[in-house]
Amino acid sequence: MASSGMAFADLSRSALLDTATALSAAERRAQVDQLRLALEWALANGPDSLDPDTRAKVGRASVRLYGGQGTPQAATTAGADLGARLGRSTAAGDSLIADAQDLRFRLPEHWSRVKAHEVAPSYARFVARRTRELSPEAALYVDHAVATYSDGRIPWSRFEATLDAAIKAADPAVAEAREKAARERRYAFAARETEDGMRSFVLRTDAFGVARLDATVSHLAEVLKALGCAEPVDHRRALAMVLLANPAEAVKVLAAYATWRERPADPDEASDGAGNALRDPFLPADPAVADDGAGKDLDGIVADADELWRTTAGQSFDGAKPVIDWTRLLPSLTVFVHLYGGRIHTTESPPGQTPKAFVGADRGEAPEIIRIEGIGTATEAWLRTHFSLHPAHKVTVRPVIDLERLAPVDAWEVPERHRQAVRLMTPADCFPWGSATTNRSDGWSGMQVDHTNPWQPDGGPGQSAIGNYGPLTQFHHNLKTHCGWDVKQPYPGIYVWRDPAGAHYLVDNTGTRRL
Template identity: 40%
Template structure:
């Protein structure tokens, strides 16, 4: 065990190496706990531990099915004993036992990677939880589909979206049933307990309804910017450079979120809007991007599961019934996103941006989780007019958040893109990271 004094005397490189070693120790301990939970389940086979003549009596211990299809039942009180010994609730212990059983019997590829130390238990346990309603064969298919990406090469939010999508693809009928149940749960109401004079109003509705509402509120809020400018003390300093003209003291200043709140009020009560503000022209056109596997479309076959960008998987029936009656579809086939003609300007054409989104859907900084469409598109090799530099073409682009873009520019990080969509990073301490369409991997110095 490292003492605090020793850690406090470490160099930067030593701290990073120590943190990595400690993280590895935690990971091995979590694998050991899963092994113990599985062994505890085996030892508490109801056929061996329960007396059939006693188990039928009221209040007596019974057999429980913790894991999914294909796993063995466990004596009911086993979870209580195991949970108490590891300092967790009975519910948490039962979940651990269920996950251990599923990994052993329903997810062989994922479990092998967990045992090898290649996959963190949290990633594996998320998969088995999401697949518990599936049949053994369906769960095994998801296992093979997500095991490669479960080693942390993509961050949690992106891995979560991947798993949810694969689960839907494995059982489209089940996904459709869940959509129908969700559709009946539409509401618009006050939620939570009001505090300090503030309350929350939650709207649950189909994706296109919420997208249109968000766009309309944003459009009205933008029109209010002239009367209600940004508070310079609350704004991003990158958007309020020194020397920019500030509102005079008589002007009311707000933050962007406050302005959106006022926009909602004006939509609900048009009489509260300024006299020169026409609310009848506020409905902007919104775009919902739906990704479909077009492999069989020419044969009249549409994949059972589609993906709505920024939202997740939906069934083809959802696209037909929810979007079909109200949307105008523009089909943009993506056959070869690399076949783009270079341009001689820094401003990136829309066709290039679409290609970059297909090749690199997330921030290309190591382990980044951002997938928003508003990211900056960076030139890997800086572009400079009239000088030798990177060209404006697919293969020299990479989406990044402002923070990561600044880190690349000013933070002593180095980046190369040897092939389109493949990014090789070097951090200020010499560590190498490979980022591609599968995520991020750390590369050994010796590699």
């Protein structure tokens, strides 16, 4: 295998990291040069490069539009010629030309930042592909909205979500129409593939339906654990799904769980051996909300199963058609909804110059775009329509809380109201380029709320406060605590990290930047 001849084995630890930085920069320069070359190659293969008398004949080279609306046409052979020289396919050559043209003629901010080596070409090309079907005006909107985030400061998954939000905001009417069409594409089926005796079941429905199912499966998995199932959590969740396929058996399990919760206290379980009383972890922490019998402290599906078991156990049904009260059977959900500010408008510009974009508060008649924690971006009409189509849903829409009104506490334990504030204020793991997002239920479940300045028993009051928290995965938490990484939080939600070799990184709500 060919090698550049660099003697990496002779480099020190810090020199190896510095070389990694240099190699990354060289790779980016090469990718930028490929885009610039592809643009010039497309211009060199414009309509004037073909003989007008022969290009209309069958099988001869003609012209086509590679990029989106507003880009110049180029010869149909341009992509094949370029791809071959790069050792790539014709499709790859076509794609490189299309992306370069879109960046030059439809995404001026991205193109400027790509040429300045401030934006990763892979990010910019992704924006070009996703906006190709938009009008030039809508593409310009997306260009301005996401250019700041295209420099790699946020992980790919978060960048996709940011771009998706901007595309919907660029043309909300189209986004609303796509949401309406998506509501018609719901299904549930067993996958055909079978691997080593295992198989999958696929469900596609609205986001709230999946959230309810996820909450129910999670609860059943905890019930199985409480009743003695020692399987890992993923196995218990799979068992819970299979259990739901037998509603009568699921009711029996939930009823048994409810009965177990109401069991008389066992003297052997009621003490830790040192005379300290043990509290059943499934009972309310507040004595004022203690169970008064008959499962009154239960809620959601557990309460429904408990009541059904109590009223029907040992009885036979009379054959009448049952009437389902969905308002009682569906679990409750709470969603946090963020509204975006003004749309981005364009100014009038002299002929030949690219219009400049600016942010304005007047959205006109365009539908509002919202972001729902754990679900993603949607139109405000989608939320309203969802409620009208499913009036039985018990959904609480909660506004973002006022972070400034959260008083600090003196205890090491982080109050739930503070955890909620951290989740809303910091959209992802605050470690440099952290990819675990707090805006997804599966991302937040594994997150730990760390004290930026470690809590000290004699450190004075108010150590647990907004401005001294940061969400971290267990691994990143360990790096900070034991492996030489250090972090300061000069302002709430602004994190300055130093790695063991002395490099510094700034992490905020826009992502990560190397200082």
